[in-house]
Amino acid sequence: MQFELLAQRGEARLGRLTLAHGVVETPIFMPCGTYGSVKGVSPDQLRSAGVQILLGNTFHLMLRPGAEAIERFNGLHQFMGWDRPILTDSGGFQVFSLADMNKVNEEGVSFRSPINGDKILLTPERAMAIQTALNSDIAMIFDECTPYPISKAGAESSMQLSLRWAQRSRAAFTSDNALFGIVQGGIYPDLRQASLEGLHKIGFEGYAIGGLSVGEPKPAMLETIRRIAPKMPAQSPRYLMGVGTPSDLIESVRRGVDMMDCVMPTRNARNGHLFTSSGAIRIRNAVHRASDEALDANCSCYTCQNFSRGYLHHLDKCGEILGATLNSIHNIAYYLELMRQARGALAEDHYDAWALTVYAGWSETPPPLEFDLEAPQ
Ligand SMILES: [Zn+2]
Structure with missing residues (x-):
């Protein structure tokens, strides 16, 4: 090695x-x-x-x-x-x-x-x-x-x-x-x-x-x-x-x-909990039933390139095995793409700015940078 x-x-x-x-x-x-x-x-x-x-x-x-x-x-x-x-x-x-x-x-x-x-x-x-x-x-x-x-x-x-x-x-x-x-x-x-x-x-x-x-x-x-x-x-x-x-x-x-x-990306995928560039979604929520949108417009995975949120919602509702497969492909691709972007940001030396952009997409506040381990818990 x-x-x-x-x-x-x-x-x-x-x-x-x-x-x-x-x-x-x-x-x-x-x-x-x-x-x-x-x-x-x-x-x-x-x-x-x-x-x-x-x-x-x-x-x-x-x-x-x-x-x-x-x-x-x-x-x-x-x-x-x-x-x-x-x-x-x-x-x-x-x-x-x-x-x-x-x-x-x-x-x-x-x-x-x-x-x-x-x-x-x-x-x-x-x-x-x-x-x-x-x-x-x-x-x-x-x-x-x-x-x-x-x-x-x-x-x-x-x-x-x-x-x-x-x-x-x-x-x-x-x-x-x-x-x-x-x-x-x-x-x-x-x-x-x-x-x-x-x-x-x-x-x-x-x-x-x-x-x-x-x-x-x-x-x-x-x-x-x-x-x-x-x-x-x-x-x-x-x-x-x-x-x-x-x-x-x-x-x-x-x-x-x-x-x-x-196990999170794959376990969550099987439960219809999907990570996207605009935040996590639950595909079984009724709001996705007739959606012809891609799961994540910014994702180039097989699932996002070929299927709609509405279809993934349907597969989840019916307990179809294909739903678990397509959801897992996306969540895995999402995690790997996040790491690919992290490597790119490190190569170009703008990691902190990149991280803020990702958090802004999720509408999430970055976690605090420090925590006092010696203080009474
Ligand atoms: Zn995808």
Whole structure:
């Protein structure tokens, strides 16, 4: 893996990431391919929508069809028919979200398979072996996603456990692909700093910010990013996990983030919640029933070029599968176009002005730039 930092404007960065399966221009958004598929959207449609890199879920794929099955295809790319880069998570996030089913100890996490009830132990070593079998371009260390709210002592012991697991993940990962460390520590700036220092000592190809967008107030999330992102190694890519809305993308890039992923564009699309250059709309609202307007007049995606709001409203009302597909194509294209514009604005050094133009289109006030994490919450 190679990362070139092409320009820096304030804390925002323009970069180029060269991976085993191709080049990714950063800042970039990665749609989620949970079960080895971005729900309802074919690889061909993803490419047309501008997708450069996808996220695959270790947890779901280890349960079905199992890492051994995918290994027979030389990995996830061939299995799912996607030849561009893939990043896989470690499975930790899903394991920890299985409330009352998990048991955490130094060794790893035991849980019951939600598919067949089998008892499964996921450890850093096992998570690395699975991601090696998936042959993703970028693998993530196995860590504990610290919940919110949590006491400082709780956040610290969780962060320390994640650091010990980071060491074991690094030692167990023998693939030539890239491995990223994950900064934890909740919304406590000194814990975030300690986590980053510990990871940097171990040494990774890239660094992620985990444990955000888990229920903390939005300003606390943005302030945590503002504090920690600029301290992450400048010559390595920085990945913000599980974020977010279009404005979260704009604000996270402004604070120094290069890569993001979230289920939001695709999940919302399936619920008829669509992002446009004039703000978010609900396609099932009656106002769209007879509309012959394009979903977004400024969008060049397949959906906007060929179908009306009225038709998308109709498909949604009838629960037609095609509606979910067309809506998902648009939302994904919208997120990717937002990142393409962000890269253009960074190249031409007018990021802040560009961001204000986007917010004006949505009639949205930009979020506050600072937030006091030390003040009583
Ligand atoms: Zn569109």
